Amino acid sequence: MPLKPLFGCWLLLLFAGGHVFARQEQFQFSQKHGLPLIWASSEIEREQAEFLQSELLNWLDASLPIYIGPSAPKSFFLKLEINPSGFENTYFKIQSLDSGISLVAKDQLALSFSVSTFLEILGIRKYTADFTYYPEDKTIVFPKNFDKSYQPDFDYRALFYPEAYDQSFRGWHKLDWHIDDFGLWGHSFSKLISTKEHFDLHPEYFALYEGKRRSESICMTNDGVFALAKKNLETLILENPGARYFSISQNDGVIHCVCGQCKSINDANGGPTGALVHFVNRLASEFPDQEFATLAYQHTVLPPSEIKPLTNVTTIYCPIEINRGQAIPEDSRSEFVGNILEDWQSVNSKTFVWDYTVQFSHYLSPFPNLHVLQKNFQFYKSKGVKGLFVQGYGDIPGDFYELRQYLLAKLLWDVHLDFEKEMEEFLLRFYGNASEYISAYLSLLQAGQQAQDKILDIYSGPIAQSKTFLAPSYMDQYDQLIKKAEEATESDPLFASRVAKVRKSLEYVYLEQAKYYGKNDFGMFQKENGDWVVPSHLPLRVKSFAKDANQRGIYEIRENGPSPDLYVHEWEHIIENALLENKVENFYVTYLTFPSPEYQGNGPLDLVNGIRGFLDFKIQWVGWYETDPELVIKTGGIDFKTVQIGFLEDQRQWIFPPENVRVFGWRKNKWKLLSVKHLASLREHPEVDRKTIDLKIKKAHRFEEFKILIKNQARLPHWTYRKDKMPMVMLDEILLK
16 A cells, blocks of 8 residues: 655646646656656766666656756656765755756765666555565655755664575665675685695694683784785785775684783683784785675674784674663663773774674574664664674575665664564565454564563574474464464465565464473474374474475575475484383482573473484583582382483583482482492583483382482583583483383
């Protein structure tokens, strides 16, 4: 439906050859009343003149003629002009004159921005690369005496979402594209100094950390490293002549060199950023006409106290750990963000932010953070941030990616736009008659998230939020709203398909939570004739979900995660192997030391519920961090010969098998040691794996209770060591055999 007029009533318009004679509040043009021509001052403006002509033709079903020349035409015109003078602090200007409407810009790029802005003033919207909205009323209405200059709130505006791969979408929304703009992007040490080529021959090129040379980072004070990095940069600059920036940044991790020279620089600058900026400056000084960037990330998040980045170095601050459920200026837990930005501004006015706006662990799971986006961008602007790289789903069409990327693109240009109005219009035009139900669904998600004072993390998901906004009571309400949306669009295949994608997000939550709930309500198992079974409809739902995901181009369920087809395979493996026969199923288990609050699962019975733990540490596992698991199981004198305990090994998540396990039996008012198992030394093991430990027990029937003491690893092994991390031990099924 068309927008309601934004201006007051206009007076009668009289035309002769396109000229406007009568005074009025607005200009009005249509095929019936006459159309203006498009005036390009020279051939330089022709491309944008033709683009404007094309878009107006799509809307008005009429082609406006293009006139090219320095002299003003006699007809009313839409003028396009590039004029570098007078645009020191602005990109372009749009004015309405008695004889026409003028779009004047400082350069070719700014002129393209002015054209899309003008089209938006007329009510046209580019919601996706394939969906441009044109008002139903085919009338150009533009205010008289309009005079406005435009400039963006951020100088650099990059968006990493599916539609950003499309040049027409980027161009319309005035977006930069980091893939083209950076000749070397992101974490780049491994690209500058190849571990494969140099580690064995020159271990001194790499970080000395915890007494060993580590391939994860480089020594930033080594002259050989500098010479090699300079040579490789020279090659990259020649190979990428159009690149604006080259990133010189640590790899993704906290390993950094603490050799004598690096440590000396770091000590003088208050932390590891000292050696990094020293290294970046040294390289940047060799290429004074080239712009460079470096990440303020994890251990390099704070600026150095003595060294300042050179003028051709941009800092990109990455606040990866903040709460995404509450706006930064309104959350005391995120107060540090402002402090860090102010500190960086004091040493480098060229500061960008790498903002994270989606849930990377579950691309399809609901992530209610839309309400914080505008306030966060306004906050960044207030702190002097010059550019934003907004990371989303990349090229994967995740949950509500269409709405997210559109709103974010608009905010990157203007942080003070009418956010609610833009979202309302998008929902109406993208979901049709279902818009009110989709809007209600988004509002309920937000209300559910805000009802709990719990951090919304970019590595959250259906399990972590199963007691908050994805709890069963909320899931039922979401289901009802989406049913209404489906009913409202059942006669329109396009809108129905868009609603179906929203439904698939809820379906994904259901499937993930079914594994978590297990034999409880909403779980994947149900009793039939006294036996636990997987209902026949569940594998069909999994396959249907995967088929739809494949058809929509969702080739990855989560960051570095399985494809839809592999997701089906994982489910098939779970269905085939999850159920176990356990003599103490649902026996009484008491914790002597409690697991970590976020890894308690469904309680102590998760350890004896007859379900094997999966490879996802959030499902059917119970975890202890910074403490040793100690628990008691009441067996009632049943006989068995072996205690088998399942452990998870996921070294990327700092989850390891324990050092040892001891089992005691309670008899004659005291604990008697029955069995001890010492595990082998840890080895580097990148795959996620489930391990079991068997402990032999003699005459188990003589004991009513058994105490299990598990000794966690004392410290992380050197290949995963982080100063702020400790090993975690995770248990699943305890079997008596």
